[in-house]
Amino acid sequence: MKPTCCRKAFLSIGLGVSLMAALAMASCTPDGNATAKPSFTKETYPKVDGSTATIPLSESIAAELLSLTSAEAHSFIKHNATHNAYVNLIGGKADIIFVTEPSQDELKLAKDSGVELEVVPIVKEAFVFLVNKQNPVDALTVKQIQDIYQGTVTNWNQLGGPNKEIIAYQRPENSGSQTIMETQVMKGLKMAAAPTALQPGEMGELIDDIASYDNSDRAIGYSVYYYANSMYSKDTIKFVKVNGIEPNNKSISSGEYPFTSAYYAVLRKTEPAASGARKLLDWILSTDGQKLAEKAGYVPLK
């Protein structure tokens, strides 16, 4: 069985949300000096929630601020995945959540509940394209990627590579990665049908399902940088430069790499200035907080 993640993520910021990014940074660390470490106990620590991909970040912060071991932090921090985290924040069950951008559904839920969300980027993220290390094509433009996934460019020789068909693998519908692909990369352009393969279904019968990236010399696929960067074997898989820019911490941090996004801290706009959630956010955006995030494997904002 193939697990799928039902998530519409990384949608553009919509109604009812104020994006505080640079402003928040500036107000917290006006001259780059470290913000004082807030003092929390397990009891006074804000109720946090979030996406799966921000669990290590959340655990590292709790370990640092509460002086917990990593095992203690692991059992202290519970994230209920992105959508539940938004529901919990809007419903008052969480004070601050570490998540991907709110979806239209979540924005509507907030509006209907009379809650205004404050969405602040805390670490950078990017969307990367993968090919086999042996594939001579190193770089693609945004347009070329769109053409490949629209099915108008179908052979690597149209991109300076060998005369081989391009197999453009996709991700399961509604998964986080597929949603990012549709919104950030394709920007509404219609994607060609994904390659499929017969795979055993739950009852043992064969079903036609989205084929997975196989790293063959014809393949191209995608993932998020956070998982991809430290995970992929550099001997077999390489990241494609987009518009000439290689995705790395520097180019993502600076925003030079085209498909750059972020993980966000989201809180209720009505959260008082002296609240635990705000103190926590301030510290995450501080130099120390950003260093900690980088140590945990994330790309800092600057």
Next chain:
Amino acid sequence: MRKSILATVLLLIILTATAACQKSGSGNTAETGTENLSIMPFSERRFIFTNGLDYSEKLVSSQEGSTKISKSYLVFSGFKNKDVEEKINQDAARTIDQTMEELLANTAAENGGKAPVPESKESSANVVYNCNNVLFIECYANEEFTVNSELVSRQRLKAVGYDLNTGAKLQLKDLFKKGSGYEKLINDYILMHIIENNYDDPDSAFMSKPFQGIREGQSFSFSVEGLKIILDEKNDEFEDLGYPNTVNIPLSVIGDELAVFDRYYDGKTNLFEKNGIKKLLPNLSEFKVTKLFQESGKNYNIYIEEGEFINIADAAVKTMLDNLTVCRIDLDGFRKKAAAQAAANPGKNFGNVNHDVSTMLNSGGYMSIVVSDAVDENGEIQETSKYINYDFNNKSMMKLKDIFFGNFDYKTAIALIINNQYKEYNPDHLADVSKDAISEDDFFFDESGLEIHLNPQSEESYRSFWIPYEKIGWENLALFGGGTGKAEVDQYIIAGSDSRYLTDSDLSALTKEQLEIARNEIFARHGYVFKTQDYIDYFNSKSWYKPDPNYSGNLSDIEEYNVNLIKKYENEH
């Protein structure tokens, strides 16, 4: 694709004897110092040998407060060394108990240190690999408890492998050649597994951080199906799912790096009171279904499965085999008839068409495939089966005769078994099956027997008959590279030297002494009574040797050729 090696496995095993004998220390001895291990290339290895041990289950049930407890232990017997037997029995029982203890501890940790009271606790174990003096068992623990009036179940899997020479536990590295880069191979495979299952998703329910690679003391299991990496709390980037999270890596991926078939097995010493039998290893090639065609008309259904053979190096062989599995049913003709009936009789169902391909055996260099067509038109069912039996070792389609040694009258034996089955199930059957009714092509086979398909002679006739090898006699089977199907520990130097022409690959690695025995073995099969004491002692120790004072010394053409060829090699030493 596997090359023909026939009995060379035995020869190489003998050659490794010296090295393998040195392994009686701990399970890790082979990793210390220089390892002098001769390992057969995986692509050439067709079979391994099961261990001649026995095992049974011992069930212990009890009640602890409101918790029902059920423990099923494995009890091993048949070791010559009873200390090793006891050591393994004790450790296996302890591992089964530990699996449950660890499950309960994890559940407690999940619940902030407070373990819910289980309604039931069950633990058990399975033998998953039992060959070449290595044993792997997988232990399962399952607990059920109620949370908010819902019954929740959590499971844990723990595996343990033993070197049966010593009873020492095996680590992951013990499976592989010294200096092998197996970690990278495994990590790359897990990485692709992560992508394939979309674990690397921002909202993944399976991973909270990037893959960190396999760990020191990585949990794993091993069988002829491959290496199973068990992702447990050591692999903390993976979420605890409450059930075992595993990655299965087929032997075809890691085969060339493996040493486990040779490191603990010298091919000479039988550690057990009984002999084992040969176990064919899975082939690298396989048939994969790639096209599924389903059509539902107004009054009919069509289901067609087609595919291709993968990992076959010889393109011509692949094309030939692929073509044999293609659907040849006249679908247009069927649709036209269905449409005609739909027009004439709209409410009535016309029928179905099915075409599917089943793999019955895919190991030891053999592939046995059944291509089944079934056309049902208004209840009139026409079923046809095509049998593809292919021997990658000899690169040829197999006939029924190829299952057996040349001098064995297999058709008479099979006809007898079929007629006995008739008598058992239908004493009033019309007539016995004649051996001439048995086709050379209409059969499939696996490791335990073969199924003969007959064209029905009458309405009451059965069409298919399962013939287990034990009824035929293992000694008549050429299928396992010659020999009896029983482990050839203390059996032949060259099994099959009476039924096939030997080649350089059979002989070039043998010592002069082995060549001499191999030559005399050909005569010994006929019962030749030896005069030299060494040979008398040697062949008397073989279970197959039956001295026959009446044997005149006659040889078949094949045997004569082989005797002369072996002599030539002896002279070159």
